[in-house]
Amino acid sequence: xxxxxxxxxxxxLYYGEKKALNEISMDIPAxxxxxxxxxxxxxxxxxxxxxxxxNDLIPSVSISGKMLVEGIDIYDKNVDVVNIRKKIxxxxxxxxxxxxxxxxxxxxxxxINGIKDKTQLDEIVETSLRQAAIWDELKDRxxxxxxxxxxGQQQRLCIGRTLAVSPDVILMDEPASALDPxxxxxxxxxxxxxxxxxxxxxxxxxxxxxxxxxDHTAFFYMGSLIEMGKTNTIFTKPLQKQxxxxxxGRFG
Amino acid sequence: MDTTLNQTENQFFSSKKNNxxxxxxxxxxxxxLAVILIIAILFIILGIIVYExxxxxxxxxxxxxxTNGMTEGGIFPALIGTFILVIVMSIAAVPFGTITALYxxxxxxxxxKFAAAVRFSVRTLAVxxxxxxxxxxxxxxxxxxxxxxxxxxxxxxxxxxxxxxxxASLTMSLLTLPVIIVSVEEALKTIPRELREASLALGATKWxxxxxxxxxxxxxxxxxxxxxxxxxxxxEVAPILFTGAAYYLATLPGSLSDQFMNxxxxxxxxxxxxxxxxxxxxxxxxxxxxLLILTLSLNIVxxxxxxxxxxxxx
Numbered sequence: 212x213x214x215x216x217x218x219x220x221x222x223x224l225y226y227g228e229k230k231a232l233n234e235i236s237m238d239i240p241a242x243x244x245x246x247x248x249x250x251x252x253x254x255x256x257x258x259x260x261x262x263x264x265x266n267d268l269i270p271s272v273s274i275s276g277k278m279l280v281e282g283i284d285i286y287d288k289n290v291d292v293v294n295i296r297k298k299i300x301x302x303x304x305x306x307x308x309x310x311x312x313x314x315x316x317x318x319x320x321x322x323i324n325g326i327k328d329k330t331q332l333d334e335i336v337e338t339s340l341r342q343a344a345i346w347d348e349l350k351d352r353x354x355x356x357x358x359x360x361x362x363g364q365q366q367r368l369c370i371g372r373t374l375a376v377s378p379d380v381i382l383m384d385e386p387a388s389a390l391d392p393x394x395x396x397x398x399x400x401x402x403x404x405x406x407x408x409x410x411x412x413x414x415x416x417x418x419x420x421x422x423x424x425x426d427h428t429a430f431f432y433m434g435s436l437i438e439m440g441k442t443n444t445i446f447t448k449p450l451q452k453q454x455x456x457x458x459x460g461r462f463g
Numbered sequence: 464m465d466t467t468l469n470q471t472e473n474q475f476f477s478s479k480k481n482n483x484x485x486x487x488x489x490x491x492x493x494x495x496l497a498v499i500l501i502i503a504i505l506f507i508i509l510g511i512i513v514y515e516x517x518x519x520x521x522x523x524x525x526x527x528x529x530t531n532g533m534t535e536g537g538i539f540p541a542l543i544g545t546f547i548l549v550i551v552m553s554i555a556a557v558p559f560g561t562i563t564a565l566y567x568x569x570x571x572x573x574x575x576k577f578a579a580a581v582r583f584s585v586r587t588l589a590v591x592x593x594x595x596x597x598x599x600x601x602x603x604x605x606x607x608x609x610x611x612x613x614x615x616x617x618x619x620x621x622x623x624x625x626x627x628x629x630x631a632s633l634t635m636s637l638l639t640l641p642v643i644i645v646s647v648e649e650a651l652k653t654i655p656r657e658l659r660e661a662s663l664a665l666g667a668t669k670w671x672x673x674x675x676x677x678x679x680x681x682x683x684x685x686x687x688x689x690x691x692x693x694x695x696x697x698x699e700v701a702p703i704l705f706t707g708a709a710y711y712l713a714t715l716p717g718s719l720s721d722q723f724m725n726x727x728x729x730x731x732x733x734x735x736x737x738x739x740x741x742x743x744x745x746x747x748x749x750x751x752x753x754l755l756i757l758t759l760s761l762n763i764v765x766x767x768x769x770x771x772x773x774x775x776x777x
Binding site: 263265268270293294295296297300301303305307308309310319320322323324369372373376 | 572573655657661662663664666667671676
């Protein structure tokens with residue numbers, strides 16, 4: 212039995228009175244890519260944001276159930292959310308680099324963690340940019356503003372920024388939806404390389420992308436988890452009719 | 464074929480002017496007249512000031528002390544006094560105002576009653592007549608805090624319990640606080656949510672996010688607020704009437720417990736109580752010109768910075 216990195220038990224989420232996630236239970240395996248698919252508004256992004264407690268930022272949100280990361284419930288009262296986010300990083304749909312230099316963007320996370328030594332920071336910046344497959348493009352422009360990069364470069368920069376704090380898990384919320392096909396395939400290649408070291412959970416509305424990049428797939432519909440399994444199985448022999456309908460394009 | 468063309472012509476080129484067209488032109492003309500009137504008034508005022516003060520307005524005027532019972536000489540000490548006033552005022556008001564704006568945008572919950580009270584207070588403070596600030600300064604800073612300080616620190620000897628530049632600056636800072644808070648808030652609101660999310664998702668605390676991402680981005684708003692506050696503080700007279708301004712001092716203020724001269728106050732006293740109002744007319748106008756140039760240019764700079772902030776927000 213492979214390692215389970217994250218175990219979700221009956222997780223429900225409410226926006227005030229309105230229930231948006233219905234008792235989600237799933238096991239997310241370590242060092243694999245898990246894709247969350249489903250039509251717009253099905254709750255996949257909401258669920259993703261539960262994993263690093265970004266929904267805490269919305270005042271009307273309340274959550275019940277458990278989200279266990281390596282056995283510890285991250286919603287436990289005694290847990291410091293800041294530490295969770297250092298372990299579980301996130302890449303957003305639209306790239307959001309800081310209006311600072313490329314170097315300072317990557318160094319942001321390490322600096323927050325107290326690293327001040329310039330040599331150390333230089334090393335981390337290089338390693339992160341290499342891991343994000345963008346070192347060669349940027350190594351001579353580290354002091355340029357990050358805002359001058361193209362969309363695809365900015366997104367890879369954001370991935371590098373997330374890697375710089377050495378997380379275990381990387382959450383990606385439709386990371387390539389705002390990018391052209393070439394940038395998209397670069398990101399997909401990157402995901403493939405990263406999964407050796409990291410556990411990756413990716414939300415995508417692009418089923419071909421899910422089929423290409425992921426090992427496991429979870430299908431969400433109207434706030435519920437309908438089916439989850441090996442990507443191969445989900446896309447060829449789904450168990451639920453709803454899954455099959457979505458995959459074959461009958462709705463969504 | 465001919466008749467259809469004529470019909471079309473009639474429809475498009477109707478020469479009958481109807482009622483609403485005339486009304487439209489009338490109101491357009493009215494607004495144009497109003498604009499011309501306002502600009503004309505402005506230029507007439509400026510023109511009179513420049514003309515009447517032209518004999519006195521010079522570098523010497525700005526750099527020398529008044530002489531001969533204030534009927535000759537320059538306004539150097541009033542200029543310096545005004546500078547010190549706005550500097551001390553800014554040191555008090557800018558950090559306080561920035562922190563308040565930060566609280567209102569970053570920390571306050573939507574339904575918080577405390578935040579609602581703060582917002583209400585800021586708005587109310589913005590419309591309080593400036594003389595009230597002067598009275599408050601006298602009653603609170605001078606007679607309560609100052610006198611209290613004297614009892615505790617100086618064995619009752621009078622040093623802080625009287626008008627001086629410290630109390631005047633603090634009084635002025637209360638007046639300009641709303642301006643700073645509103646400007647900083649405006650700048651903070653243009654910072655997109657995504658930047659805060661990016662920082663928090665990397666494991667930063669809220670305070671780290673504010674210190675490293677939000678504050679650096681809001682510097683222009685802080686600058687705008689400060690410049691507007693300084694411009695206001697340089698020109699207002701009522702708050703410093705009883706809290707520290709003086710008409711004639713032989714020396715520049717040497718410590719915070721000294722009184723000071725001030726451009727606006729100088730103009731006021733000179734035009735109402737000077738020994739020879741006729742003779743001092745050119746000085747009055749020249750002083751007014753100096754004050755006007757100071758406040759106008761500060762305001763223009765603030766407007767430019769604010770326009771840049773707004774463009775960035777789009």
